[in-house]
Amino acid sequence: MKYKEKLRNSGLRPTKQRVQICEVLFDTEKTFHFTINDLERKIKDKIDNKISLATIYNTVHAFEKKGYLKQIPINSNQTYFDTNINDHHHFYDLKDGKLIDLENSDVGPINIKKKINGKKIKSIEVLVKLED
Amino acid sequence: MKYKEKLRNSGLRPTKQRVQICEVLFDTEKTFHFTINDLERKIKDKIDNKISLATIYNTVHAFEKKGYLKQIPINSNQTYFDTNINDHHHFYDLKDGKLIDLENSDVGPINIKKKINGKKIKSIEVLVKLED
DNA sequence: ACACCTGTTTAGAACCATTATAAACTGCGA
DNA sequence: TCGCAGTTTATAATGGTTCTAAACAGGTGT
Structure with a gap:
């Protein structure tokens, strides 16, 4: 339930999807780098219900704006994010x-x-x- | 004709298009940053004949590989290049x-x-x- | 507990920078 | 001049990301 609090405190409604994405991103020993595609696969592995791609994009952008994620400036065909802020x-x-x-x-x-x-x-x- | 030499010396056949793109990129006092889109417009302004978009991409990548241009690592929807190497x-x-x-x-x-x-x-x- | 409102999710379409294709063209050595 | 490999070209295809608009779900007030 810690993520519900965290989300609410930053003005994001703690929906099921957002909490689940928090679990995938932040319930880890180490921080890591990922693309949206990486994250999509991680979510498929760890979560039973489906989360749509659009929601993954929305959520990652929302988290970045709130400072929970950072975009890594790099030239690649895909955008890289970092859970190490x-x-x-x-x-x-x-x-x-x-x-x-x-x-x-x-x-x-x-x-x-x-x-x-x-x-x-x-x-x-x-x-x-x-x-x- | 300096660009013909330069191109030949680096193993690139000095075609009309490549020489013209050299003129747009390197006949300047100061170095500058650009996207492919920027370069396309500059070429339209300075050159009478048309150069196809595919050629612009090909040439920029060839020049980058040869070290005449550098890609700037930045997150943007377009790739930025730099004539300052x-x-x-x-x-x-x-x-x-x-x-x-x-x-x-x-x-x-x-x-x-x-x-x-x-x-x-x-x-x-x-x-x-x-x-x- | 219910209804309502607004924010969120969703599938799919749209967007757009970039890359691939395959046919026409050209620099250049023989 | 001929011929070929390297280039150019218009166009189609690709693929990550964003948009759309309809369905859905927290959260507040009743």
């Missing part, structure tokens, strides 16, 4: 298209010297591309 | 979707401490998201 970065293995977490402690501090007036920095994301 | 980074203004260059001197050195065995780092790209 802490500041961290990624390796991207070009050979097999796999993403690997880079903890913040794995990357030295990043100092942005340039400023754009009227704007503030929302996030700093580093993508390290790997080849053989 | 030096190591540098980007601001991304979330409000209006605009990209702004961050010169390497604007960003302190980035130290990646983690290693993946058998893999080497091909590139390090930083995306700084801006909000109001």
Whole structure:
């Protein structure tokens, strides 16, 4: 029932589908990366009832807007999301298209010297591309 | 004729279309960012004959593979490319979707401490998201 | 417990950037 | 000039994502 609370507190009505998607996304030891397609399969595996693709899209976007998920900036035919919302970065293995977490402690501090007036920095994301 | 040489030297047959696309991309004072759609319009403006969309895609991908263009890792419905192939980074203004260059001197050195065995780092790209 | 309202879910269609196709064309070496 | 492999082209196909509008379901007030 913890997800019902969490959802209600952030202004999202705690529907059956949203709670079930929370369970798939957040009932895990480790955080993980996924595409909508990955998530669709995970849901099929873990949940008896069907959740429509449109709902999966809606929910993922709603969760991202609330800050429960992060989109990973990467050029791929599919959008990648991350259940790890802490500041961290990624390796991207070009050979097999796999993403690997880079903890913040794995990357030295990043100092942005340039400023754009009227704007503030929302996030700093580093993508390290790997080849053989 | 400089582009004919350049193309031939990198194993690309210097066709009329490729040379013309070179002129649109590289005959400029400053480097710039673009989507395929942007490039299509630029070509229409500067070139008399038509170049088909498929050729634009083919050429951009060929140039990227040869290292004359870089793809910018960003989540957008369209793929962004950059004629600046030096190591540098980007601001991304979330409000209006605009990209702004961050010169390497604007960003302190980035130290990646983690290693993946058998893999080497091909590139390090930083995306700084801006909000109001 | 009921009804109602609004937010949510749903299947399917629509959208649109990108890629595939296959026929016509062209740079270039023989 | 000939011939071929590499390119270009218009168009169709693909596939992830978004839209639509009808059915459904939390939640509040009665």
